[in-house]
Amino acid sequence: xxxxxxxxxxxxxxxxxxxxxxxxxxxxxxxxxxxxxxxxxxxxxxxxxxxxxxxxxxxxxxxxxxxxxxxxxxxxxxxxxxxxxxxxxxxxxxxxxxxxxxxxxxxxxxxxxxxxxxxxxxxxxxxxxxxxxxxxxxxxxxxxxxxxxxxxxxxxxxxxxxxxxxxxxxxxxxxxxxxxxxxxxxxxxxx
Numbered sequence: 220x221x222x223x224x225x226x227x228x229x230x231x232x233x234x235x236x237x238x239x240x241x242x243x244x245x246x247x248x249x250x251x252x253x254x255x256x257x258x259x260x261x262x263x264x265x266x267x268x269x270x271x272x273x274x275x276x277x278x279x280x281x282x283x284x285x286x287x288x289x290x291x292x293x294x295x296x297x298x299x300x301x302x303x304x305x306x307x308x309x310x311x312x313x314x315x316x317x318x319x320x321x322x323x324x325x326x327x328x329x330x331x332x333x334x335x336x337x338x339x340x341x342x343x344x345x346x347x348x349x350x351x352x353x354x355x356x357x358x359x360x361x362x363x364x365x366x367x368x369x370x371x372x373x374x375x376x377x378x379x380x381x382x383x384x385x386x387x388x389x390x391x392x393x394x395x396x397x398x399x400x401x402x403x404x405x406x407x408x409x410x
Contacts, residue, residue: 266399274399279350282402285328286367288352288360290398291339292321295347304345318342331362351395354383370408378404 253261264276274280279290281297295301307314318341325336337356357379365372382401386392 266403268403275350276397276399277350278348279398282398285363288357288364288396288398288401288405289340290352291349291356292341292343293347294343297348302346302348304343304347329360329363331366332359333362334359350397350399351384352398354379354394354396357382357396357398357401364405368405368408374408375405378408 250261259265265272266274266276279293279297281293282289294305295303305314305317309315321341322336325340326332337353337359339353340356340359358376361372361375361379364370365375368375378401379396382396382404384395384397386394
């Protein structure tokens with residue numbers, strides 16, 4: 220019986236030591252290294268304007284007003300605490316209805332847009348919090364932005380072109396446009 224108790228005591232000691240090391244020590248060490256080597260990223264890649272945090276370059280958000288570039292739809296209303304997609308199949312009647320309704324609203328709000336509505340304008344991402352849109356969706360919104368802001372289309376198009384980020388490492392993912400960054404550039408255009 221005493222051998223069993225010794226083994227149990229040893230197991231409890233190992234559990235406590237490993238919990239302290241891996242549950243507290245390791246996360247604190249990694250957080251400390253991140254704070255020292257890349258504090259902006261360790262704090263959530265927050266974006267500030269005039270000392271006020273307006274968003275994160277890692278998370279999509281809603282933009283009120285048609286004079287701003289709009290991001291991808293969000294199944295979670297851009298709530299980081301409830302991120303996720305709709306989990307509906309592409310042929311689910313509810314998904315088809317939602318996409319058709321969104322397409323009609325986008326066409327109504329963007330009467331001067333050229334070409335079909337880009338796919339990323341109609342569907343939420345898996346997280347529902349994508350900060351990026353396709354260059355096609357950004358360019359598709361240019362006529363509306365230019366008209367509402369009274370800015371030549373060429374200037375707005377140039378902002379989009381300057382905001383396009385290439386594939387990561389040249390081959391991972393697709394070219395993309397960070398909507399928050401693009402809207403900040405747009406605000407500075409005619410501040």
